[in-house]
Amino acid sequence: MEFNEYQEAANRTLYGTEQVLTNCALGVAAEGGQLVDLIKDYTFKGRELDKTKLTKEMGDVLWYLSQIAEWADIEFDDVAKDNILKLNKRYPDGFKK
Template sequence: MEFSEYQHKAMRTVNKSLDKKEMLLNASLGLSGESGEVADIIKKFAFHGHELDKEKIRKELGDVLWYLALASEALGVSLNDIARGNVEKLLKRYPDGFDSDRSINREEGEK
């Protein structure tokens, strides 16, 4: 499935009473919450002796993706554009693949 198709299908489940500002706030809080759930599963695996529940992580990552789509929608941009822009940024930052030195010594203002 392409990002554009996902975004279109996922946005069928958005609360239509929300304005763009509310959608963005919902997305931001949702991303924080769902990312925290992923982190908690990994924390329990790393430090509490739990088995790594890959299926549960997969489901939570799906929720993260939904909130990314919501943020994209609120901003009026496509997930395709966000993904493309991120790859372009990474290719510029790491033209030959990841490099620790380039990571440590980034140019001022580069994030």
């Protein structure tokens, strides 16, 4: 699935009025926190990394990010492309320690 296709499909479940941007920004933080908790529990508490839950939380973050882009009239493909261009410029030979 292409990012723009995802953005359009995800927009079907967007709700809210003028508070959409704030709701989505808070959603990124909340879902990101849940993602961090899964990783923290794996890293520091010795729990197994539940890939199903990890995938779900990553998807939730992706949904909110796509809807912020939608609100701002930014194609989600452009977000991904611009990020890769920035990384390639910053690390032309890849990231090495």
